[in-house]
Amino acid sequence: MIEILEKLHEEVTGRLERCGSPQDVEQIRVDYLGRKGGKLTALLRGLRELPAEERPSAGAELNRRRGEVETLLETRLAELRRQQEGAREGGARLDVTLPGNRLERGRIHPLTRVTDEIIDVFTGMGFEIARGPDVEDDYHNFEALNIPRDHPARDMQDTFFVSENHVLRTHTSPVQIRVMETRRPPLRIIAPGAVYRHDDDATHSPVFHQVEGFMVDRNITFGDLKGVLTHFLEEIFEGDVRVRFRPSFFPFTEPSAEVDIGCNLCRDVEDSCRVCRGSGWLEILGSGMIDPNVFDFVGYDTEVYSGFAFGMGVERIAMLKYGMDDIRLFFQNDIRFLRQFPP
Numbered sequence: 069m070i071e072i073l074e075k076l077h078e079e080v081t082g083r084l085e086r087c088g089s090p091q092d093v094e095q096i097r098v099d100y101l102g103r104k105g106g107k108l109t110a111l112l113r114g115l116r117e118l119p120a121e122e123r124p125s126a127g128a129e130l131n132r133r134r135g136e137v138e139t140l141l142e143t144r145l146a147e148l149r150r151q152q153e154g155a156r157e158g159g160a161r162l163d164v165t166l167p168g169n170r171l172e173r174g175r176i177h178p179l180t181r182v183t184d185e186i187i188d189v190f191t192g193m194g195f196e197i198a199r200g201p202d203v204e205d206d207y208h209n210f211e212a213l214n215i216p217r218d219h220p221a222r223d224m225q226d227t228f229f230v231s232e233n234h235v236l237r238t239h240t241s242p243v244q245i246r247v248m249e250t251r252r253p254p255l256r257i258i259a260p261g262a263v264y265r266h267d268d269d270a271t272h273s274p275v276f277h278q279v280e281g282f283m284v285d286r287n288i289t290f291g292d293l294k295g296v297l298t299h300f301l302e303e304i305f306e307g308d309v310r311v312r313f314r315p316s317f318f319p320f321t322e323p324s325a326e327v328d329i330g331c332n333l334c335r336d337v338e339d340s341c342r343v344c345r346g347s348g349w350l351e352i353l354g355s356g357m358i359d360p361n362v363f364d365f366v367g368y369d370t371e372v373y374s375g376f377a378f379g380m381g382v383e384r385i386a387m388l389k390y391g392m393d394d395i396r397l398f399f400q401n402d403i404r405f406l407r408q409f410p411p
């Protein structure tokens with residue numbers, strides 16, 4: 069009897085060691101302690117057949133062994149449960165308090181931003197957007213804008229030639245010609261885009277951006293030019309702006325005017341001002357009444373129609389708006405520079 073019990077105890081211990089789940093432990097319980105067919109249960113039942121004098125000691129021994137087996141089962145069960153939980157935590161060791169990986173959000177480039185603002189102001193006044201090719205022919209870039217071959221006015225712009233007859237457009241003014249060639253007045257057009265000049269320093273870039281604009285109809289006067297451009301500058305520089313129209317020369321306008329705004333940095337008192345160099349004024353755009361010669365090129369009757377045109381540099385406006393002194397910052401795409409502009 070003692071030996072049988074000893075053997076059963078060993079069996080249970082061995083099986084418990086090998087088992088891997090609480091379900092296995094339950095199976096062992098059934099095999100040894102189950103009411104039907106449990107091996108220890110069967111021995112307990114067998115007590116009746118023993119001689120009366122042996123029964124008490126055998127019964128005590130059996131109960132002690134049963135108690136031991138129960139404890140073994142409990143202990144192993146608890147151990148397996150702990151292991152299972154540990155595995156669950158370990159498998160998904162997730163610290164929900166850790167900060168996440170931030171996805172860097174893109175920004176609108178300051179030049180795109182300023183271009184969009186310019187477009188907004190003009191579309192608000194009924195202007196529509198037109199575009200032209202970056203590689204332009206000599207006729208549209210120069211000739212039809214009243215800049216004949218061999219005319220000294222060609223020196224105003226240092227030109228990249230693509231071929232004998234084609235250039236990278238030096239300004240957006242050729243879009244005026246392209247639109248007027250295909251359409252009749254009334255016209256209110258703005259033409260944003262890249263332009264190219266052989267120029268490279270802190271305030272000049274070989275590629276930069278302009279917004280061209282023009283308005284043609286019956287009875288358009290210099291007063292319309294002043295009204296539209298003054299309103300535009302008040303919008304783009306947010307109200308607090310002084311505007312000055314200064315006589316100038318462009319081959320495609322007559323008369324021509326450059327438009328200045330009061331220096332917003334020194335308010336015209338400091339000789340040393342790095343923005344206006346003491347003049348108190350900042351040149352912001354070129355403009356004028358469209359030259360009758362230009363209308364002749366596109367076949368508009370100069371007795372019926374008149375119009376004004378203007379062109380401005382987007383980089384220059386952005387630099388003044390944001391207080392920048394180096395144009396190259398726009399093109400280096402240094403993330404530290406770009407981050408300064410709110411999304």
Ligand code: DAH
Binds near residue numbers: 238379380
């Ligand atoms: N095209 C000129 C330039 O690039 C800018 C300009 C001046 C455009 C006067 C115009 C204008 O339409 O009327 O310097």
